[in-house]
Amino acid sequence: MSVAAVVLAAGKGTRFKSETAKVLHKAAGWTLLRWVLEALHGCALERVVVVVGHQGERVRAEAQEACQDELAIVVQTEQRGTGHAVRQAMEAGALDGVDTVLVVPGDAPLLTTGVLQGVLEARRSGVAAAMLTAVLEDPTGYGRVVRGADGMVQRIVEHRDASPAERRITEVSALVYAFARDPLATELKRLSTSNQQGEEYLPDVIAPLVTAGVAAVPAPAAAVAGVNDRIELARASAALRRRILDRHMRDGVTVVDPATTYVEAGVEIEPDVMLLPGTHLEGATTIAGRAVIGPNTRLVDTRIAEGAAVTYSVVVGGWIGAEATVGPFSYLRPGARLEAGAKAGAFVEVKQSTIGEGSKVPHLSYIGDTTIGKGTNVGAATVTVNYDGFAKHQTVIGDGVRIGSDTMLVAPLQIGDHAYTGAGSVITKDVPDGALAIERSEQRIIPGYAERNRNRAKA
Numbered sequence: 001m002s003v004a005a006v007v008l009a010a011g012k013g014t015r016f017k018s019e020t021a022k023v024l025h026k027a028a029g030w031t032l033l034r035w036v037l038e039a040l041h042g043c044a045l046e047r048v049v050v051v052v053g054h055q056g057e058r059v060r061a062e063a064q065e066a067c068q069d070e071l072a073i074v075v076q077t078e079q080r081g082t083g084h085a086v087r088q089a090m091e092a093g094a095l096d097g098v099d100t101v102l103v104v105p106g107d108a109p110l111l112t113t114g115v116l117q118g119v120l121e122a123r124r125s126g127v128a129a130a131m132l133t134a135v136l137e138d139p140t141g142y143g144r145v146v147r148g149a150d151g152m153v154q155r156i157v158e159h160r161d162a163s164p165a166e167r168r169i170t171e172v173s174a175l176v177y178a179f180a181r182d183p184l185a186t187e188l189k190r191l192s193t194s195n196q197q198g199e200e201y202l203p204d205v206i207a208p209l210v211t212a213g214v215a216a217v218p219a220p221a222a223a224v225a226g227v228n229d230r231i232e233l234a235r236a237s238a239a240l241r242r243r244i245l246d247r248h249m250r251d252g253v254t255v256v257d258p259a260t261t262y263v264e265a266g267v268e269i270e271p272d273v274m275l276l277p278g279t280h281l282e283g284a285t286t287i288a289g290r291a292v293i294g295p296n297t298r299l300v301d302t303r304i305a306e307g308a309a310v311t312y313s314v315v316v317g318g319w320i321g322a323e324a325t326v327g328p329f330s331y332l333r334p335g336a337r338l339e340a341g342a343k344a345g346a347f348v349e350v351k352q353s354t355i356g357e358g359s360k361v362p363h364l365s366y367i368g369d370t371t372i373g374k375g376t377n378v379g380a381a382t383v384t385v386n387y388d389g390f391a392k393h394q395t396v397i398g399d400g401v402r403i404g405s406d407t408m409l410v411a412p413l414q415i416g417d418h419a420y421t422g423a424g425s426v427i428t429k430d431v432p433d434g435a436l437a438i439e440r441s442e443q444r445i446i447p448g449y450a451e452r453n454r455n456r457a458k459a
Contacts, residue, residue: 001124002046002098006089008175009033009063009106010053010076015229021055023106024062025233028240029264029282032227033059034066035109035240041068042113043102043120049094050106051076051085081199082175087188101184103177103202107227109236115223116176123178127213129206131156132176134221141228142172143203145216153214156203160196173203174224183209240265261294276311288322297327305340318350321357339374352392353384356399369411370395379405379423386411398433 013022023033030038033050040048047070052059060073072094076085086103095101100123104111115132122130131153133145143156144166156173157166187208191200206214227233244265245258252271255261260277263269268286275281276294283301287293290307302315305322313327317334320326324338328346335352338344342355345362353370361367361378369386371394372378382403384395393411397403401415404423409415414430415437421427422438431437 001100001120003043003100003102003120003178004046004095004098005040005043005048005102005104006086006095007033007036007040007048007050007063007104007106008082008085009059010051010056010079010085011107012054012079013107013228016233021059022227024055024058025227027109027227027233027237028244029266030109031062031066032109032236033062033106035265036104036106036111037063037067037069039111039113039116040102040104043116045069045102046098047072047094049074049089051089053077053079053085080193081197082202083188083191083200083204086184086202087191087200090185090188095181095185099181101177101179101181103175103179105175105226108174108176108224109227110223110225110239111176112223115219118217118219119176119178122215122217123180125215127215128180128183128209129213130178130215130217131206132174132219132224133171133216134174134219134224135170136172136221137170139167139170139172143175143201144169145171145173147171152210153206153216154210155207158195158197158201158203174219175202175226176224177202177206179205179209180212183212256294270306302332308338369393370397370409372397373399373401373417375399376401376403378403379407381406382409383407384409384411 009023011022016022024031048067049072050063051074053076056075063071074089074092074094076088089095119130119132141159143158144162145153146155146157148154187205191204193200222239227236241262244263245255245261248269249255253269254274257277261275261279263281266284267281270289272289273287274292278296279294280298285299285302287304288306291304292309296312297310298314300316302318304320307323308320309325311327313330315332318332318336320338321340321342323340324342326344330344330348333351336350337354339357341358343360344350347364348361349366351368353367355361355372356374358374359372359376364380365378365382368384369392370384376397385408386392395409395411395413397415398417400418402420404421406424407421408426410428416431416433418434419431420436425439427437427439
């Protein structure tokens, strides 16, 4: 059986009250559309057809980036209903050469490959259509599945057009269908707009196909829930995050408190990693074995090597080497790189800089546009003064250097291997290998100063 999937992704999503198309809103790191395309990928499809409309170019771009199958884009210039969307795909020739058309909504991120395969299996039994249904406690807004006395599906009625008795039905259509292509093409041409919305409803195709066989495939309500507003988006996001955490825990990751741990879909974590409470892992973050992340730590697009530890800190676009440590309360900005065994300690900010193997910036420092060699120690309250008001400049610090506390390193600057700087210095000139650089006035002692101060206060 050759199958093409049609993804309905043309709507704006007015209940979101957003300029962004509904399918482009994100849940657990991916857009709603990408979650659907990911579920479709395991279904052995001939092609995926995405019907776009509102913000069509942005939706097209997301589909092209996310889809792993052969992709076709169909533009629905006027959004005149789900049936009209599928008819546009049919008339564009995007469904030629297949015998089964799988239709899925682009705003159902909780769909899984297994659920979709169940609908396709029902279609393989020879029926004209198979449809996914679910029983909901609150079916408001969903099309009701009307069955006959024999329990067979007779039709689907949209919520807006349902009678009071029909609205009491709790079995709903999940807007996931597998149709025989040719009967579908015939019935799409017959769709009417004689309904409250004046739209062509895809569910209206079901009733004429009943005599040729329509199979209903029940699914868990959690798997078919659509996303129509921000409340439903939050619920879907929570369910997806739980799925993600469950997968990682089954694969050997320790998650101390799943309720406060947020891991997005694109994150990769090796076994024996420990995630402490309040951990947020986002984007293309990867974490190698034995690393400990958290508590209360956010990593975005960051690579963590084996055995590293990041605590109470934020790292965006960073690279943390094996056995390196970050935090507490540090901020590593894009381009920050800690080599093996390096340390960025408490209240340290690092930007576009490399801290070499075994080197340490223990506390209260800013390191920007800097390269630090091996085995160097940077004293507390050190600042690399990298910006002159017009451009950023580089600081290069060699191996085995000792930077005294409260040193200002004014770039461009080079500190040679095994050099020293005196505490409290403002270093503006290069320091040769092995030298000591001190820039501060000679200390003065004024005896009796405290007593004279007291006398002035009394006067």
